[in-house]
Amino acid sequence: MADFEIPALKEYPVIPPVKVGTMAHSKPFVAKPEHQAGVGYPGELVDNWEEKAVTRLGELVKGSRALQVFLDSCVKCGACTDKCHYYLGTSDPKNMPVARQDLLRKVYRRHYTFAGKLFGALGMPGLVGAADMTKEVLDDWYSYFHQCSQCRRCSVFCPYGIDTAEISMAAREVMDSVGLGQKYCNEILGKVHKIGNNLGLPEPALVDTLEGLEEDVKDDTGVDVRFPVDQKGADVLLVTPSADFFAEPHIDGLIGYAKVFHQAGISWTLSSYASEAANFSMFIGSGDNLKSTAMRIRQAALDLGVKRIVVGECGHAWRVAYSFWNTLIGPFDFLDPKYPVPQHICEVTYDLLQRGALKIDKEANDHRRITFHDSCNVSRASRMGNIPGGQFIIPREIIKSVANHYFDMPANTIHESTYCCGGGGGLLTDDLMELRIKGALPRMEALQQVVEENDVNYLCAICAICKSQFTKVLPYYKFPMDMIGSLHQLVSTAIQLK
């Protein structure tokens, strides 16, 4: 097991007292030159990096109203200090959102504000919260901007909506641009650019996996449910996180989507060229990579001649798709205007359920007592359906239409107040295990409550990262690992194909 203490689950969550420096040692592996090259950044820390980092920061602020306003406006009121799961789980004050922002803000203030320049020249920049860009500052950046899952919980509670995720993204972009990148994200992005998905799964392997799935489903149900790839002229292009192709429990979700399409008679296809919904470019704040990665999907849709694009269960991918695609790779005037672009698989299933197009046996899920984990990026950075908050209603309505036992976790831990799983934002890597376990604490405490009160045994999520993260951390908190499952696994269980 681990060489650090697993936090104890308390009956009532408490705000821990500040313990300086407890997570200063937490740092993900640094990207090697070849990983950096794959995403277009210098291979190692460049000469004059201090100056170049400051310059890059200035460019970013100039190009982003969010950064400009957020860096000026924080009044240090403290409202966000107890809102981050990483602070609650680690007690390290630099994991308080405002303190995390200040790591970058102090450099901005030193170089781009009058007060910072004046007091800097007098040798007392600290009086106005300013500081020079030094090696210590860079080390702090690397450590603590990789302790932010960019979940936006802080932005919900800040009186000005200051979103620490934006600041983390900017900090990572600055670090990348001077040659200090994070291995996990940059290596994976390189694979997407080269091969088409995060796993580096080439086309033949993908086709193979999907054929295997067809056989499995046939054995299970006796029905020929297809998992088509590169089918020209299909109606729907399904873009889903590549974890859905082979990881547990993700794969049962993919089976669920296929069964839904099958029963509704919707022709669909995956693309081997764009076999990945994930777009880690958002995590590293890289506009160029964000756009080029997304562009693969537009290209695939055009090449295959589809009418609709549907996105599978993935949190940050849905944010990129819902909020950014139209901007980055739109307009989508070559698709069927009757459907929103993109559409979430949950929107598709929900509509079909509403229309009675799916045959459901709710009792098939009676052995399951279900709760739903709202994923950050779905909850606070996107929407489903046509009313605000549809992203909370639709998944729950689907669950309630396919299962009989549903229970919500406490109100301050769901919907827009949801706690991150602890592994989002490009932190889902084994070299950050301690952080991931500690950051899961608030979610685990909420889960504990419904386990005790309602005997919940199924933690349902619609995000590939959440699913992988929970599979890893649930056992540390003495919950069974297989408690976590896809929403479409529930649909898959209940749907009656014959």
Add this chain to the structure above:
Amino acid sequence: MSALTITYAILFYAATAILVIGVGRKIFIYARTPAPLKIPTTPAPLTKTGVVWRMLKEVTVFESLFKSNKWIWIFGWLFHAALFLVLFRHIRYFTEPVWTLVALAQPFGKYAAFGMLAGLGGLWARRILVDRVRYISSASDHFILILLLAIAASGVVMKFIPAAHTDIIALKAFFLGLMYFDLQPLPGDPVLLIHLALVAALMIIFPISKLLHAPGVFFSPTRNQVDNAREHRHVAGWTAAETPGKP
């Protein structure tokens, strides 16, 4: 004209110029800086009207702060509401005749000063007593609170301690004189001079400090964007630089 009057006249001309130009420049920068991507914190309104309503709730009742932390909300809201009333009451020094509404607010408005003191006191107490807030506070955070407390305290002394009363008629003549470039003598009461010097300091630091939150809140993309990314193609800044080719 006495040296005192001339000094304060210059001080207030300078402070006003710094405040107006400084804040105006920042507002111009905020307005001009592009928001390349849609990033409203959802659930967010689907229409412009909805956004106006959301913003109105943020600036009048501090809605997000209310959800966030009741103590900060109570002290913070009390301070800002009282500040608003105090400033509203102060309009009488700069208008002749005094607007009816300002005149009507005088009798009860004068107690707002105590709301300001209480709110500021509470916020400062949190800054010192709560370990998390203490950790994030720098000298300038304490300084601004002390400055505001000192302004309010000196005001209260003038208003409620008879020995420290100042000659309001003469003071008003001085400020009207400043506005119409016709200099009039400023009363030399020490408490008044302290009050005015501190106010000038506040005006000067406004555009270079976190007090920029006042204009900033209106430009915050997470609060002022409409949630319509799928329906309306949004481009700005680097995302407007080039658009993908049509099929």
